[in-house]
Amino acid sequence: MCGICGWIDFERDLGDPDARRELADMTATMAYRGPDDEGTWIDGPAALGHRRLAVIDIQGGRQPMTLQEDGQPALVLVYGGETYNYRELRQRLAALGHRFDTSSDTEVVLHAHREWGREDPCTAVSELNGMFAYALWDAAKRELLLVRDRLGIKPLYYYPTEHGVLFGSEPKAILANRLAERVMDADGLRRTLCSAADPYNSVFRGMCKVRPGHIVRVTREGTQQMSYWQLTDSGHTDDVPTTIGCVRELLEDTVQRQLIADVPLGTLLSGGLDSSALTALAARFDGDRIRSFALDFVGYTENFTPGPMCGTPDGPYVQEVAKFVGTDHTDITLSAHELMEPDVRANTLHARDLPFTWGDLDSSLYLLFRAIRQHSTVALSGESADELFGGYSWFHDPAHVQVDTFPWPGYAVDIARQSLDPGLAEELDLPGYLDEQYRRALAEVPALTGPASADPHERRMREVCYLVLTRHLPTLLDRKDRLSMASGLEVRVPYCDHRLVEYVFGTPWSHKTFDRREKSLLRAATADLLPQSVVQRVKSVYPPIQDPTYDRMLRTRFTVLLNDRDAAVAPLLSVDRSRALLSATDNIRWVECILTLQDFLTDYNVSLTV
Template sequence: MCGICGWVDFRADQRAPERRAVLDAMTATMSCRGPDAEGTWVDRHAALGHRRLAVIDLPGGAQPMRLDARRDGEPELAIVYSGETYNFRELRAELGGPWRTDSDTEVVLRAHRDWGADAVRRLNGMFAYAVWDPQAEELLLVRDRLGVKPLYYLPTADGVRFGSEPKAILADPAVERRVTRDGLRRLLSWVHDPSNAVFAGLREVPPGHLVRVSRAGVREERYWQLQDTGHTDDVPTTVRRVRELLDDTAKRQLIADVPLGTLLSGGLDSSALTALAQQYTDGAVRSFAVDFTGYEEDFTPDDVRGTPDAPYVREVAEYVGTDHTDIRLTTDQLMDPAVRSATLHARDIPAGIGDMDSSLYLLFKAVRAQSTVALSGESADEVFGGYRDFHDADTVAADTFPWIAGRMMKQGPSLLAVDLDLDDYVDAQYRRALSEVPELTGPAANDPHERRMREICYLYLTRFLPTLLDRKDRMSMAVGLEVRVPFCDHRLVEYVFGTPWSHKTFDGREKSLLRHATKDLLPESVVQRVKSPYPSTQDETYEKALRERAADLLRHGSPVEPLIDRARVAARIDGPMTGTHDMGARTQLERVLDLDAWLRDYDVQLDLT
């Protein structure tokens, strides 16, 4: 894993000392993503910065990496790379030697020399990288198919700035920290949109895309997209194929030259992944789970969480035979100002989900003390249809994004005082997303429910999952932990996306294909367990602490005041305690506090004209 940054600027030679100082500052912001090494390289019109987390070929994978120089003294190509290419050994054999390192970075660099931009189509992995061609004077910015690894860019009059995170680009003094109404809409809408990365002008390289930067300008190109596959396999064949893909993916993603573990929640996804990892590991796999002090003993079922994780975690760890560690957190830890500040800095924007960010950050920090790499069950719900919204008729029928129509995201009257026309913004995003959905073919094409479920699956994979992946990446890389997501293997995603909804629910349950493909590995209680989301503390003192901090904000004033309705915030502070039975109410207070901290810490210039 790593952090990358840099720029292309065609107006003048970029090798002046002051330009190197800017590159150094940008690279320094990526130190958490790459605590093991640092490297920079400056060409006449390009600059590349890299921070390294050493996972494969510890002594040989230094970056920026360059191919041998041409006769004129310039390198043929140069690269800064973040992520993992899981099939690099097969590609290495296909490309042939000689090789200077054992790293996957050199394989990707050589692949671009031999195959050009089409090289990315051959990569299996999670990655974000930049390749500079001095002779063609062209930069390629490349991102993996599902958007597991982040990559941002800012077009300029003379080229582009880029970085793994916005903070790298914002470290350039020439870049404004301005946020417009559109930026706030993206921030508050719960809809992923790569063309709007909150800060004015900032964009993401969309998942499955590359960006070409040359003297002719900046151009995005799609190299991968979800398609209708005309699925003809029957259910038993489909289940077998899913298992084959899971087995192969698990084996590939266990490759590392550093300690590796799994994240275990006791749900079907993480339990299946942990069991698969144990099958292909010598000795006991390390597994880790997050919990809260008193959570299991005092647990109260609510609308989305029917059971605590801990009993299932213990059962899986014993059944599979892992070397297990529970990370138990207190409310004081979750509300620690230093922790909340760290999570904001990691995400660069105010996420507004409070303890679910703080606890993930603290979990990853504890895991990093024992492992450098962890496998996560993230994305199984989006791929296999696990969320309750997939199975609620009213939510499915709603003419909007299902997670917005669903109960989890209903938050009551807004605490904001500014009218951002969020409904119109969300509707425009929804119509745009629907226009991209590949049409069904075959018998399923005549079934309205199958067509609608194809849309729902596409919406979750392209407009919801990227937000979760970004959260996972930011929280883990903030502590120098590489988290891999086997359920995002593009071969698995393509295959399951192409299956009819009737296959995905053939046993009358959610995630039928995953359940039956892995049930031989798991205790029956976990096979039958109903989906339970990532845990959120039920400790009443947490909500009390939120209210106290919001009240303090109103007493002393803050940068967020122009955005909020003081009367509504005060009413929420003085209203009845809600606990996890009304997460929307708590989330709104989290949002106000996070917005305040963000405006202060990032020196944001609001432009709401």
């Protein structure tokens, strides 16, 4: 796991001192993504930077890594992530005559491109099973490939320039180059306030993300996008028992693959079905006693108040699973004051590079990862199980399913929009923007085939599942990557294995809810591994802090902001509407959206052009 960046300029030799300094500055922004090593490579129009978190082949996996031909670099790679099937690929490539100098997966990716990607890079990338974002410079062709994994687990941004491109794992790497402007226009503000509607572009003008499952080819003529993977209809014909068995086989295989590491590894354990099943599988396949880690808040279990999406506290279930499975368990307990510490909020904002965060949910996750990093370098997480198997309550609520827009709730953001200046709100036309993005996403949904295609509910649930996997899930994966890598922790997400995603996505909704519950297939496939209390537990979301101290601190800070006419966010807000909202609702988590936008505009020195 690493941070990558670079600069291509087809009209300049980037070996001059000024360019070298800028590349060094770009690389330095990602020191926390790669605390173990750094490296740069420059030749003519190409300059590549790398920060390394050493996980596999600690000694031999240094980057940038080159593949030599005739004594000269033919391919140069900066790579972030993991290729879980690299051992199998290495054997295949060795049988074809390739020779390796290291035992790293990075070198395997290099040779895969040389063997299978000469004519079509999509062929080489399609061989990889993993989470990755990388840049490959072909010295002979004078072209750069920017590659991102199928689900978008690892981030990769690019910024076209007059004579080439800037790229980086995070926007901050690109912004360290003087060619990149720190400008947020109306579209950037729309993406901020409707974050899941278009997760494929940055909030900065001119900056884009490489789409999941895509390659961006950069040549002197410009940039070209190529798709090497997308969700398709599989024509699923397996009955329910066969489907359950296949899900179990795929889970066992992907967990075994993702336990490969030359550093300490653990699991994130919430006491829910997703993380508990992963922990139980990891404990079966790991040769040592697996470590597990859980989040808790001071007094949370004792003073817990049930909510619509959080009916039970995690603590008792966590302890039961840890004992049942036999993990070496650690609870990370946080307080409201820790979440509101200025350096924690600043570090969280800096990690995400976004003018929108989830407030205490982000701060607590950042602190959890920072604490885990004291014990482990790699952690397995249950992210995407809810999106894949239908775990959220709104999957099963006709009012959400049948609504003619994105089906997930966005309460905090909806209220935050009401704080906007009325003239600005009219200009942004957020309802129109959301509808445009929704229609665009619907047009991508692969048609349902087979007997299920005659059922209107099956057809709608195919649309909902596609929207969730391609619009909602990327925001969660980005959040988890940024907040974990901010502490140099690699988080792996086995439920994002593309083989599992392809299989379950193609499964009829009636199979996914065969027992009339959420996550029916996952529950049935892993029930034998877990205590019955966890098997029967109703989905409970990532826990928000319930200490009233936190809300009081938010109200105080927001009131101060409303009284500051020189605040960066002031031109965007209606003070009167904001005060009225603050008085009218007890749920003020929407305040986090406004406070984060203020911090972002100030700390990143962003120019607003709206």
